[in-house]
Amino acid sequence: MTYSQNEYALGRAFKDVPDKDEAWEDLHRLTQDEGVRWRVTEALEPAFKYIPDKDKAWEDLHRIAQDEDVDVRFDALDALVWALGFMPDKDKARGDLQRLSH
Secondary structure, three states: OOHHHHHHHHHHHHHHOOOHHHHHHHHHHHOOOOOOHHHHHHHHHHHHHHOOOHHHHHHHHHHHOOOOOHHHHHHHHHHHHHHHHHOOOHHHHHHHHHHHOO
16 A cells, blocks of 8 residues: 555545544644645545534645645645535535635
């Protein structure tokens, strides 16, 4: 497995974690770590639908999508597009995506 596949596996395993609130807080903290945030972004994509605080997760992805590193922005935008279907306020989310695309 490559490192990227490991991160994706972490996201896929999220649904089976017994304490999703605690696991989400760990992921949330990692989104603020410059060294690993883009890897965490890859994990958030498959985990998003199971995250208890989708608004906060969306905000994290939105913040990361404005990163200086183009690869980090690309991964975050990809995750945002995928997460759109799980957002409670899809109109607001679409507006966020539209603003980020300019």
